[in-house]
Amino acid sequence: MTLFLDSVQVRFGATILFKPLTLTVAPGSIATVMGPSGCGKSTLLAAVCGTLDPGFSYTGTILLNGRKLNDIAVENRKVGILFQDDLLFPHLDVFGNMAFALPAGLRRSEQQARIIASLESAGLPGFENRDIATLSGGQKARVSLLRALLAEPEAILLDEPFSKLDEDLRSSMRSFVFDRIQRMHIPALLVTHDKADSPDGTFTELN
Amino acid sequence: MSGSSRLNLFPLVTQTAFLLPILVGLIFTAAPALGYLSVAGHRGFSLDPLRTLFAHPSLPGALRSTILSGAGAASASLALALWIAATVHGTRAWRVIEFSLAPLLSLPHAAFAIGFVFLISPSGWLMRAVSPSLSGFTYPPDWITAGDPWAISLTLTMILKETPFLLLMVFSGLNRLDVKRTVWIGRSLGYHRLRIWTRLLIPQLYPMLRLPLLAVLAYSLSVVDLAYIIGPSLPPTLSVLIDRWFNDPDIAYRMVGAAGAVLLFVLTLLFIALALLAEQLIKKAAAGRLLNGRRKSPFEPLAGTGSWYMMLVLLINTTSLLVLMIWSIARVWRFPDFLPSLLVISTWTDNWGRMIEPLGVSVAAALASCAISCVLVVGCLENELTLEYAKQPSIDRRSLWIVFMPLLIPQISFLFGIQVLLVFLHLDGTWLALIWIHMVFVLPYVFLTLASAYRSYDRRYSQVGLTLSWSPLKTFARIKLPILIKPILFSLAVGFSVSIAQYLPTLYVGNGRFATITTETVSLAAGSDRRIIAVYALSQVILPLLGYAAAIAIPFMMHRNRQMMRN
Incomplete structure (x- = not known):
């Protein structure tokens, strides 16, 4: 599983947001894209995901495991996303949020088994019936990642996922996320304005 | 302090x-509904007004049109507003809707209803547009369109006015949700847009729509001016019946009117309770399906119709206004002419x-x-x-x-x-x-x-x-x-x-x-x-x-x- 971006460039009308970007992300590894706020980092992720706002367009090719994503509908791309806000659905509990990501056709007991196992592996045993509002920031962030991964994506995009966490929480969350992605063996594309977010200190500048 | x-x-x-x-x-x-109306010399308790009301030959028909038009308009407006929002949100057409809502809502109900009558009546603009070329009519046909006995035209009028209002409420509700990224997450998890609306957005949105919906329901069940303009006449809706009784020269009829007013109040409470009950039932029924993981929606092929509905609402509102303008400066406008033959400003x-x-x-x-x-x-x-x-x-x-x-x-x-x-x-x-x-x-x-x-x-x-x-x-x-x-x-x-x-x-x-x-x-x-x-x-x-x-x-x-x- 590899994510390959070939001279990807986003425009808004006639305005070019950044220079063409070419990147190869190997499975289990994380590519970091850096840039100041407003340079189009989130827009780049929207292009990979397929959720560009009306008025935006892009050139270049996006390949995932040899599949050309350009013309595939968002919901069929199998590309997960994690934002700086947890975006857990407030009308559902932890179980509901995670079950939402599971594939169709599972029996309730299967859903339960998978979700409990996933929560336990993340150090959150017994959390399945908790109301989202009662979780701490770090717990929300972890549930949010677990939810994205339960859908078994073939690649995951990270939109400054650590920027809203406290300093001490940030480093433990980083290693949690990187560890999960390595275990899932999928490519990850991380955009950030904080050099420390890059797992190996290397990054590509967006300008 | x-x-x-x-x-x-x-x-x-x-x-x-x-x-x-x-x-x-x-x-x-x-x-007065219970027999007390001192100006008319009635000071005792009596069930006569209620008896007269329930024995009145117009009541069954009036109740029928009131319930059909009231409950029908409220539920159809809600369904349409949500359908339009779910299918159009995030597209360019959404901006058009955003800009058109304020002028749509500024058009008064009565004026719109009058324009709508001028549009759909047998001698109205729609009929003129197809006559005599397509319809063959050189005289207005003997049809009942506006003011039909089933209150369909009244229901349509209310739907056309209340859908934009509920859409505005949807807009202000959406402002408090992170719609863009909720849709993004939902789609990245493999869900179709319509499923994201029914499973993620509407459950969060509905608590903010509840009161406006109930207001629409109460309004549609009890509206008087619109019912006079485009409602059925024999019998009219309950609200019109009550208004006539209240204004009857025979002062004893005030008490029957009062009995009717109490009945309408109870009916409205009943329908509000039904709406709240329906909400709970739908919530219960949906709870099991909410998490079944089905990504596709059977209504996907119809997703394009939302913007058409909205365009239709806009078109009807504009043409109703237009036909009013033309009539206001018409001097001679014979059927089946599409436009007046003589224009004046003397009116x-x-x-x-x-x-x-x-x-x-x-x-x-x-x-x-x-x-x-x-x-x-x-x-x-x-x-x-x-x-x-x-x-x-x-x-x-x-x-x-x-x-x-x-x-x-x-x-x-x-x-x-x-x-x-x-x-x-x-x-x-x-x-x-x-x-x-x-x-x-x-x-x-x-x-x-x-x-x-x-x-x-x-x-x-x-x-x-x-x-x-x-x-x-x-x-x-x-x-x-x-x-x-x-x-x-x-x-x-x-x-x-x-x-x-x-x-x-x-x-x-x-x-x-x-x-x-x-x-x-x-x-x-x-x-x-x-x-x-x-x-x-x-x-x-x-x-x-x-x-x-x-x-x-x-x-x-x-x-x-x-x-x-x-x-």
Whole structure:
């Protein structure tokens, strides 16, 4: 599983947001894209995901495991996303949020088994019936990642996922996320304005 | 502390000024229904009015059209508004809807209904468009379209007016959700847009739509002016029947009217309860499916229809307005001509003199009721924010129900009682009573449109003023008011248009002494010359339009060199 971006460039009308970007992300590894706020980092992720706002367009090719994503509908791309806000659905509990990501056709007991196992592996045993509002920031962030991964994506995009966490929480969350992605063996594309977010200190500048 | 305790008076005054009279009005309407009407010499308890009501030959038909049109219009409007939102949100067409909502909502119900009649009646513009070329008619056919006995045309009229209103409520609800990224996450998890709406957005949105929906339901079940214009006639809807009984020369019929008003009140409560019950049932039924993981929706092939519905709503509203304009300057417009053969402006000039007074009464009542409502609403919101800042328990959520109360009770169920009360106090037919009854309906809308912008004001701006040792009042007038001028004026414009549109309250409380442009238009619509009706209806359209124009123009002039004030 590899994510390959070939001279990807986003425009808004006639305005070019950044220079063409070419990147190869190997499975289990994380590519970091850096840039100041407003340079189009989130827009780049929207292009990979397929959720560009009306008025935006892009050139270049996006390949995932040899599949050309350009013309595939968002919901069929199998590309997960994690934002700086947890975006857990407030009308559902932890179980509901995670079950939402599971594939169709599972029996309730299967859903339960998978979700409990996933929560336990993340150090959150017994959390399945908790109301989202009662979780701490770090717990929300972890549930949010677990939810994205339960859908078994073939690649995951990270939109400054650590920027809203406290300093001490940030480093433990980083290693949690990187560890999960390595275990899932999928490519990850991380955009950030904080050099420390890059797992190996290397990054590509967006300008 | 003294400042906040004085602010405490605002919710108190607001609630007693509105709630108490409505309750008294309900009681004073219920008393004659049980045989007590002292002006007619009835002072005992009797079930005769109720017996007469239930034995009345018109009642079954009236109930049928009331329920069909009321419940039908409310549920169809909700379904359409949600369908349009779910299918159009996030596309370019959404922007078009956003811009068209305010002008759509500024078109008064009565004027729109009249235009709609001119459009769909057998001799209407639609028939003219296909005659005689396609239809072969050289005379209007003997069909019943507007005012049909099944109240379909009345239901359609209400759907066309209430769908934009509920869409506006959807808009303001969506502003409080992170829709863009919720849709993004949902789609990245493999869900189709429609599924994201039914499973993620509507469950979060509905609590914010509940009150507006119930208001639409109560309104549709009890509307009188629209039912006169485009409702069935033999028998009419229950609300019209009640209004006729209340105005019957035989004073004994007031008691039958009162019995009908109580029945309509109970019917409305029943349907509100049904709506709440349906919500719970749907929630229960959906709970199991919510998490079944199905990504595709069977309605996907129909997703393109949402924008077509919206275009249809827009098109019908515009053509209704257009046909009014044409009639207002037509001199000779024979069937089946598509356009008048002779145009004049004399219908305008001949009627202008007669319209000045009703227009003046409309504007005066609207300005006064809006200004006082706005002061009260701002006071209530200030009080709420002060309490919240002081971490004292705030009653804002519950007070919302109280503010909404006048919109959830059929007007005709308490207006008769209020009339009785005002006669007793010798206040009937006074300006005071007229302005007050308009406020009862204006205030909820001012509250509704102002609250969210007012609550999200950054109080640190005011703290800057206070640290410059300005007085709280000066800080409020020099900083907060100018910053919030746009939402305040917009809420005033909404209140203004609500006041202009009031028909029944003006008649009952004014005791026949006040003629507004709306009461004149509705009474003319019953059977006047189409050209004169059109002139009156358009005059009714112009007033709220001027209000909205002022609400846009004044902040623009004030802040024309201030970029941050543009949004």
